Amino acid sequence: xxxxxxxxxxxxxxxxxxxxxxxxxxxxxxxxxxxxxxxxxxxxxxxxxxxxxxxxxxxxxxxxxxxxxxxxxxxxxxxxxxxxxxxxxxxxxxxxxxxxxxxxxxxxxxxxx
Amino acid sequence: xxxxxxxxxxxxxxxxxxxxxxxxxxxxxxxxxxxxxxxxxxxxxxxxxxxxxxxxxxxxxxxxxxxxxxxxxxxxxxxxxxxxxxxxxxxxxxxxxxxxxxxxxxxxxxxxx
Numbered sequence: 001x002x003x004x005x006x007x008x009x010x011x012x013x014x015x016x017x018x019x020x021x022x023x024x025x026x027x028x029x030x031x032x033x034x035x036x037x038x039x040x041x042x043x044x045x046x047x048x049x050x051x052x053x054x055x056x057x058x059x060x061x062x063x064x065x066x067x068x069x070x071x072x073x074x075x076x077x078x079x080x081x082x083x084x085x086x087x088x089x090x091x092x093x094x095x096x097x098x099x100x101x102x103x104x105x106x107x108x109x110x111x112x113x
Numbered sequence: 114x115x116x117x118x119x120x121x122x123x124x125x126x127x128x129x130x131x132x133x134x135x136x137x138x139x140x141x142x143x144x145x146x147x148x149x150x151x152x153x154x155x156x157x158x159x160x161x162x163x164x165x166x167x168x169x170x171x172x173x174x175x176x177x178x179x180x181x182x183x184x185x186x187x188x189x190x191x192x193x194x195x196x197x198x199x200x201x202x203x204x205x206x207x208x209x210x211x212x213x214x215x216x217x218x219x220x221x222x223x224x225x226x
Contacts, residue, residue, distance in 0.1 A: 034214065043117075043203055043217040089156070093213065100146075100171075101207070101215050105155040 002027045002094050006104035009087075013080055013111050021075040021088055021107050023064075029096030033057075033066055033073040036089040038106070044089060047075075080111045115140050117218035119204050125224045132191040134221050136204030142216075143209035145187035147171075147179065150201045150220075162187055163209070194225045
C-alpha cells in the first residue's frame with residue numbers, strides 16, 4: 001500500500017541554520033504531496049503542497065519540490081527561526097488508493113536562539 | 114479561510130462515561146475524518162465519512178462510533194470511555210476531488226480518569 005517515510009527526529013538547529021527534512025513516498029497512482037506543521041497544543045496546518053512532478057510548493061520561506069524520479073518531497077528552509085519549532089508531517093493523497101490521506105510519522109524540529 | 118471547528122479543546126471524563134466529540138466544517142466538504150494522535154504513534158485514522166449517513170472504519174475503530182446526520186457535522190462517540198482512550202483527537206475534512214487537500218481542526222484533548 002501507499003506509505004510515507006520521514007527522517008527520524010528530533011532535529012535541533014540554531015537560529016538562521018539551514019533546514020532539510022527528508023520525505024520519501026511509495027504510491028500506487030500519481031499522488032498529491034503535502035507538508036503540514038503542528039505547533040504545540042494545536043492541530044495540523046497546511047504548510048505547502050504540490051500536485052504534479054517538478055512542482056515546487058512554497059510558503060513562509062519553506063520549499064519542497066515534487067521529485068517523481070526519486071519519489072521524494074524534501075522540506076527545506078534557508079534560515080530557520082525559533083518560531084519554526086514544531087512537528088512537521090509529510091503526507092500524500094492518492095486518488096487511486098481510496099479517498100484517504102497517508103501521513104508520515106512526523107519530525108520534531110527545535111530551533112535554539 | 115477554511116474552518117474546521119472542534120467543540121471542545123479540553124475534556125476530562127470518568128471511565129465508563131459516554132463521550133461526544135463534535136466537529137463542524139464550513140467548506141461544504143464531502144469527506145470528514147477523525148484521527149487520534151499519541152506520542153510516538155503519529156496520526157491514526159479512527160473513522161471517516163464520504164457523505165451524510167455514510168461511515169467507514171479506519172485503522173483503529175474499536176471502542177468508537179461516529180455519526181454524520183448533516184454534511185457539515187461529524188461526531189465521534191466513545192460509548193464507554195476507558196483510560197487507554199486518553200489522547201488528542203483531530204477532526205479533518207476534505208473535498209471529494211482528485212487533487213484535494215485535507216484541513217484539520219485544532220484538536221480535542223481528552224483525559225479519561
